[in-house]
Amino acid sequence: MTDKIIHPTIATVSATRHILKHFKLRASKRLGQNFLIDRSIVRGIVDAADIIDNEPVLEIGPGIGTLTQGLLEAGARVTAVELDKKLPDILAETLKGYERLSIVQGDILKVDINELMNNRPFKVVANLPYYITSQIILTLLEQKLPITRLVTMVQREVAERMIANPDNLSPKDSAKIYGALSVAVQFFTEPRIIFDVPPSAFLPPPEVTSSVIVCDVRSTPPVDVDEKLFFKVVRGAFGQRRKTVINSLIGAGFERDQLVAAFDKAGIDPKLRAENLTLEMFAALANAL
Numbered sequence: 001m002t003d004k005i006i007h008p009t010i011a012t013v014s015a016t017r018h019i020l021k022h023f024k025l026r027a028s029k030r031l032g033q034n035f036l037i038d039r040s041i042v043r044g045i046v047d048a049a050d051i052i053d054n055e056p057v058l059e060i061g062p063g064i065g066t067l068t069q070g071l072l073e074a075g076a077r078v079t080a081v082e083l084d085k086k087l088p089d090i091l092a093e094t095l096k097g098y099e100r101l102s103i104v105q106g107d108i109l110k111v112d113i114n115e116l117m118n119n120r121p122f123k124v125v126a127n128l129p130y131y132i133t134s135q136i137i138l139t140l141l142e143q144k145l146p147i148t149r150l151v152t153m154v155q156r157e158v159a160e161r162m163i164a165n166p167d168n169l170s171p172k173d174s175a176k177i178y179g180a181l182s183v184a185v186q187f188f189t190e191p192r193i194i195f196d197v198p199p200s201a202f203l204p205p206p207e208v209t210s211s212v213i214v215c216d217v218r219s220t221p222p223v224d225v226d227e228k229l230f231f232k233v234v235r236g237a238f239g240q241r242r243k244t245v246i247n248s249l250i251g252a253g254f255e256r257d258q259l260v261a262a263f264d265k266a267g268i269d270p271k272l273r274a275e276n277l278t279l280e281m282f283a284a285l286a287n288a289l
Contacts, residue, residue: 019094054100055076113140120146125151126150165186191215265288
């Protein structure tokens with residue numbers, strides 16, 4: 001059973017403008033705020049989350065409650081973490097009367113998420129601020145939180161990086177798109193882009209196209225490897241992208257002789273660049289080291 005619809009749909013131009021005018025709000029460029037005004041996009045995000053009744057959902061950056069409203073009406077129990085100090089009081093008004101909502105003012109990178117979510121499995125659904133998207137996603141995944149699925153709206157370019165690998169890109173695109181974020185997201189999850197979102201779906205419209213991406217969290221990584229060393233190798237390899245992998249790793253503090261032996265053992269050409277190595281190749285190299 002879902003919460004009763006007790007307010008007009010926020011995801012419209014008229015409702016959003018009314019809320020902004022009533023509360024004397026302006027979208028903060030510093031916080032990357034763009035308010036969603038297309039109800040079909042909200043519906044698409046909520047559908048992608050595949051929520052069952054009373055399921056715990058963490059929302060990051062709820063803004064004025066546009067997506068939050070959709071999640072609540074789908075039956076989710078929402079914990080919404082908002083950085084902007086003005087917005088929790090406004091959310092309490094725009095979503096007044098809805099049950100199963102907890103609004104927390106704070107920085108998602110600093111709060112104790114496990115405690116917020118009662119140490120139980122949960123989903124993450126969010127329209128992430130573009131200036132800090134990668135940091136938020138990596139922080140969530142690296143904490144090994146009991147997340148089952150992430151459904152996030154991100155800049156199209158970031159979504160492409162999250163799903164990229166050398167096997168499905170041209171060499172030119174690999175050099176631009178594939179990187180440490182690609183490897184990390186695919187190590188922890190199975191990501192897929194489900195649809196794009198045009199600038200016209202927001203108020204004010206951003207300068208870029210957005211994408212909604214679903215990341216199903218893996219129960220176990222796709223490779224058997226020492227995780228700490230694996231990511232040290234990945235970060236080191238991409239640290240100086242214009243160099244060969246071996247020279248980038250030397251610059252990251254690895255010993256040349258040790259690397260030469262490891263590349264030979266893993267059967268990887270040390271003259272390759274980081275964007276030429278698949279996740280499995282990085283794992284083979286880390287294991288050889």
